[in-house]
Amino acid sequence: MAARLRYSYDKGAFAKAMTSIKDPIAAAGTGAIRELADIVKREGRADMASAGFSKRFQNTFRGEVYPSNRDSIDAAAVLYSKVRYSNIFETGGDISGSPLLWLPLPTAPKRIGRQKMTPELYIRQIGPLFTINRPGKPPLLAANIGVSARQKASGNIGKITNAKLRRGATGTGAKQAVPLFVGIPSVSIKDKLQIREITERAAGRLGELYFKHLNPEG
Numbered sequence: 001m002a003a004r005l006r007y008s009y010d011k012g013a014f015a016k017a018m019t020s021i022k023d024p025i026a027a028a029g030t031g032a033i034r035e036l037a038d039i040v041k042r043e044g045r046a047d048m049a050s051a052g053f054s055k056r057f058q059n060t061f062r063g064e065v066y067p068s069n070r071d072s073i074d075a076a077a078v079l080y081s082k083v084r085y086s087n088i089f090e091t092g093g094d095i096s097g098s099p100l101l102w103l104p105l106p107t108a109p110k111r112i113g114r115q116k117m118t119p120e121l122y123i124r125q126i127g128p129l130f131t132i133n134r135p136g137k138p139p140l141l142a143a144n145i146g147v148s149a150r151q152k153a154s155g156n157i158g159k160i161t162n163a164k165l166r167r168g169a170t171g172t173g174a175k176q177a178v179p180l181f182v183g184i185p186s187v188s189i190k191d192k193l194q195i196r197e198i199t200e201r202a203a204g205r206l207g208e209l210y211f212k213h214l215n216p217e218g
Contacts, residue, residue, distance in 0.1 A: 023071070024214065030065070030075040031213030032206060037063035037077040039202045044079070044195050051192040057083065061195075079199065092191035100183035102141055108180040109162050119181055126162065127169025132179060141181040144168035152176060 041063040048058045060082040065075060081087075088095065095101065104110070104117045111117055112125050119129055119141055132140040146167025151157045152174040157164075160178055168175045 026071040026073045026075075028210055028214035029073055030071040032209035033075040033077050034065045035209050035213070036202050036206060037065055037079060039205075040077075040079050040195075040199050043198045043202070044193075047194055047198060051089070053089075053192075057086075060086070079195075088189050090191060090193045090195055092189055094186050094188050096186040097184070100139070100185060101187060102181040102183050103187070104181055105140075105179055107160055107178075109160060109165070112162060117180075122165075122180065126165050129180070130177075132177075139183045140179040141183070142177045142179045144175040145178045146171045147174050147176050149174055 041061060044061050045058040048061065049055075061079070062082065063077060063079045065077050067075070085095075102119050109117055112121055115121055122143070123129060127143065129141045129143050132142050134140065143165055145157060145160060145164045147157050147164070157176055157178065160180075167173070
């Protein structure tokens with residue numbers, strides 16, 4: 001006895017069946033990657049907070065999932081900081097000047113507008129700087145500050161502000177030199193962050209997260 005069997009199907013039925021299998025796999029994979037990115041971002045920001053970094057710095061640590069608008073079996077996450085030099089706080093190391101690094105003194109204004117105070121920004125936004133060389137000590141960059149006659153006589157100029165510095169750069173009244181930056185050859189940065197360890201620990205949970213999203217009802 002012999003039998004011949006033939007399977008017949010509607011056009012497109014096989015592709016439709018494969019798609020129905022692939023869709024939940026893509027959804028689970030994308031859900032797992034998205035949750036992993038959220039875990040790393042949350043724990044990474046907490047790590048930054050415990051190391052003493054500002055909320056503004058913490059918020060520069062981002063996580064993006066691609067593709068962003070649909071599920072995919074090839075979903076991937078990119079985690080990064082918008083601060084270009086942030087990696088030095090992960091690895092530690094030395095930052096050297098060329099030839100000097102100019103660091104703002106504690107008495108200098110922290111910002112000009114929304115930007116951090118730097119010599120380049122100061123010259124561009126406010127006015128000139130000049131060097132004060134000190135034998136045996138790091139050099140200083142200074143600027144003129146606008147003061148009243150009484151402040152000039154007493155030597156007590158009060159708090160250094162951008163408004164006073166602008167008056168010193170452009171005004172015609174009494175002025176006094178104030179140091180704003182100190183020049184040093186290099187600075188050593190200790191490793192303060194554990195973002196790689198956090199990422200590796202989260203990646204170890206990827207299988208767990210995948211099955212969680214594949215069977216969301218447990």
